[in-house]
Amino acid sequence: MPERKRPRPSNTCQVGDRLKLHRHRLRADGRDYNVITLRPGTRARFSTNFFHQTWHVLSDPHGARVLSRLLWGLSFQRRPNTVVIIDRRFIDPNPFDAEQGDPIALVPAHLTHLPARTTGQLSRRVPAPEAACSGTVRWHTWGLDAAMDAWRADRADSDRLLWRSANFGRAAEVARLNGVLSVRAEPxxxxSWAVHVAAMNDHAYEGMAYTELEGPRWELCRSDGEVQTFHDYRRRVSVATVSRREVLSSENVPGEAAELQPLIWNHSATVRDRRFSV
Incomplete structure (x- = not known):
């Protein structure tokens, strides 16, 4: 059996225009979907969590740059039923309490209707062997760098903190659907989200940056979303994973997440001191 081609090491960290991605043609609930995924071996990693009534997409600055390219390129797609899925191969436990994150679906509202059941089906099928890749695509993101420059210039010349387009569509939603975090908006x-995500680390504070995934002007998302990055994201994931394992192996572990999470958060300090103290 021929061995599958593996991405060159230099391509696994690529975040510029014409990003290499994989296309899968999948059928679910009577519809054909054009599913775009990251290629195996891609360095970017993500997680999700729900905190303060907000869904968070979590990563490091590299992951944020990849996400911004995915959002920008998706806004120019023309094929109906196109969706970008960041599947479980690229999803970590979250860096706080190491609860496993959810796959992420980026949905263009003008092209794709993606019910909850279909979202879950596509997410589960993408990494499966039978969901063979239909080919490699070059993800065009022309215009993003210029938009970032314009946003930075606008921010430098005024006291406004947010740049808004006057032509926002009205469809926006960040919500968990059948075990998948769905991020849905019009082009x-x-x-706009792509620009804010791409530039969010310009003003990181103590290694952390965030940007809100807000809805159109005068209309908030039905469930607010946020992208948050940490420069030491991978180390935080590692520490939280060890902390969770050790807390769960102790006696009298609470069954409720609201009681378990503070124990993991507190124990993470012990794990960090043990692993990284000089």
Whole structure:
């Protein structure tokens, strides 16, 4: 049996225009979907969590740059039923209490209707052997760098903290659907999100940066979302994973997440001191 081609090491960290991605043609609930995924071996990693009534997409600065390219390129797609899925191969436990994150679906509202059941089906099928890749695509993101420059210039010349397009569509939603975090918006809003995600680390504070995934002007998302990055994201995931394992192996472990999470958070300090103290 021929061995599958593996991405060159230099391609696994690529975050510029014409990003290499994989296309899968999958059928679910009577519809054909054009599913775009990251290639195996891609360095970017993500997680998700729900905190303060907000869904968070979590990563490091590299992951944020990849996400911004995915959002920007998606806004220009023309094929109906196109969706970008960041599947479980690229999803970590979250860096706080190491609860496993959810796959992420980026949905162009003007092209794709993706019910909850279908979202779950596509997410589960993408990494499966039978969901063979239909080919490699070059993800065009022309215009993103210029939009970032314009946003930075606008921010430098005014006291406004947010750049908004005057032509936002009205469809926006960040919500968990059947075990998948669905990030859905119309093209102008996808592009606005892409700019904010791409530039969010310009003003990181103590290694952390965030940007809100807000809805169109005068209309908030039905479930607010946020992208948050940490420069030491991978180390945080590692520490939280060890902390969770050790807390769960102790006696009298609470069954409720609200009681378990503070124990993991507190024990993470012990794990960090043990692993990284000089």
């Amino acid at each position: 102008s809003l996808l592009r």
